[in-house]
Amino acid sequence: MFNKLRKNLVLKILAGVIFMLALFSLIVGIIGYRGFTETLLQQYADGAFRTANHAASYLNGDDIDRFYETRGTTQRYQLVWEKLDQLCNATGSTFIYVITPDLDDYGRITFVFSTVNHNTSYSEFDIGYVRETTNDDYRTKYRKLYDGSSSAELVVRDKGYIETDPHITAMVPVKGTGSKTKAILCVQRQMDVLSEARKEYVRSVIRTLIVLVLAVVVLQSLYLSRMLLQPVREITKEASRFASENTIPGKKLAETIRNKDDIGILAESVDQMEEQIGNYVDNLTRITAEKERISTELSLAARIQMDMLITIFPPFPDRKEFDLYAEMDPAREVGGDFYDFFMIDDDHLCLEIADVSGKGIPAALFMMASKIVLKNNAMSGKSPAEILTATNESICSNNKEQMFVTVWIGILEISTGRLTAANAGHEYPILMKPDGKYELFKDKHGMVIGAFSGLKYKEYEILMEPGSRIFLYTDGVPEATDRNGKMFGTARTVETLNSAPLSTPDKVLAAVHGAVDAFVGEAEQFDDLTMLCVDYRGPVKA
Secondary structure, three states: OOOHHOOOHHHHHHHHHHHHOOOOOOOOHHHHHHHHHHHHHHHHHHHHHHHHHHHHOOOOOOHHHHHHHHHOHHHHHHHHHHHHHHHHHHHOOOEEEEHHHHHHHOOEEEEEEEEEOOOOOOOOOOOOOOOEEHHHHHHHHHHHHHHOOOOOOEEEEEOOOOOOOEEEEEEEEEOOHOOOOOEEEEEEEOOOOHHHHHHHHHHHHHHHHHHHHHHHHHHHHHHHHHHHHHHHHHHHHHHHHHHHHHOOOOOHHHHHHOOOHHHHHHHHHHHHHHHHHHHHHHHHHHHHHHHHHHHHHHHHHHHHOOOOOOOOOOOOOOOOOEEEEEEEOOOOOOEEEEEEEEEOOOEOOOOEEEEOOHHHHHHHHHHHHHHHHEEEEEEEOOOHHHHHHHHHHHOOOOOOOOOOOOEEEEEEEEEEEEEEEEEEOOOOOOEEEEOOEEEEEOOOEEEOOOOOOOOOEEEEEOOOOOOOEEEEEEEOOOOOOOOOEEHHHHHHHHHHHHHOOOOOOOHHHHHHHHHHHHHOOOOOOOOOOOEEEEEEEEOOOO
8 A cells, every 4th residue: 555655646746746835935934034033133233232332322431441440449430330230221131241352362351340130140240350252253353343443343142052042242342532442342132032033933934834735735636636647547557558569559548538738748649659669669770770880980980090190109219319299189089180290301300280170070081181281291391381381272272161270380400409380370389498497489370271272371490409398289278178168278288387297298298188187077078189299309429
């Protein structure tokens, strides 16, 4: 019987409605509780401050020192004390007292006046009585009243251990000549009325919730049983039959269930499902086979693309004048970024890094074509600017899809360290001097390859001193985005390089990649991430 009740749809719906009612009541109750508390607390505070300001009018700050000296034996002191005592009892305050704190650290207070409500069991403090300041909150407020940054302070104590039960304390300064604070007058009021009012509010909310729940249970049970439970049972019965027999019924559900609401739509949908399920199974089989074929082709394309990139390091183990490392991490199965490096002759090393517009297979195909054209032009003995110019003409001559590629290319003369480079809309390179400091090098940018024919590119030179390094990358590094939409950025890239220890190029790339991964976190990789780092050591001495 318990299992049947647990599976009953009406009971589940009723339980959900009751839960939402309880949740709604809880939220409203909390909001009302807080608003009620704040309003009543404000009234308490306003009354306490009115009492405090009235009591302060009885005092002259210049008399405080004289009161201490006479130990409260003067007629003036007795007169003020009587007024404060009368005011304390007339206003229902628990305490009215005047104190002077230790101005060194406000860690102790000395009582000047102390009155107590006659209807309480609390005792007064004698003039000159010294005690520790209650807590840091009191110290802070004492300091504000003395340094003039505040003209009134309120302390609310209704949590934790409180020696005089929950209460509020209103504090105002007692000023002397020159408006200088000489003492602090405090009015303390117990919060027993507030506490009782809050308890009654909670009880009222609970009573209202119980009445609502009972009403909902009765009315919703009758309605749901007729309008929902019986039709759903028919639909469940037919769905179970179809699952076991897999045959079209002689009479459709829509002929039995004539509801014009969502239940009727559900019945019609089940009828349509039974008619289409056979075709769906056939289509699913065909789509699965097609998906497996596409997945196989994508894997093959990814392997072909990676085969075109140099992945064995060090690539020139016999050359001690330099060391380099590169990597490409595509955002999809295949990517549009690429890097390349090769010896033009025994003394010239060509370096390339590029980023094709778009992603996926189209970008990968364009990438492979661009890579081949760039290398062919580089091997013909052209300068970097001439290589980009010739490559742009070749690409533009047959670029019906209007794709483009950003390229940075440089030719390093190994014997001298002279690096001649050109930039076709690519990211700025980052250079490291022999002292180990990385800096962004804002080189001359030309138009991207493939945009327009007839473009001429400019080149520049950098002298690579022994011990210097160049770091090249695509926009997948600075534009790596976390789940809040914030980008990694070029500045953070330079900062990461400078914080990484002076090490080999492969470890430099690993440090940057690790920093990007930590920044992105669980966010999806937005773009291909490609990096190339070259460490120039200088000519090898014979």
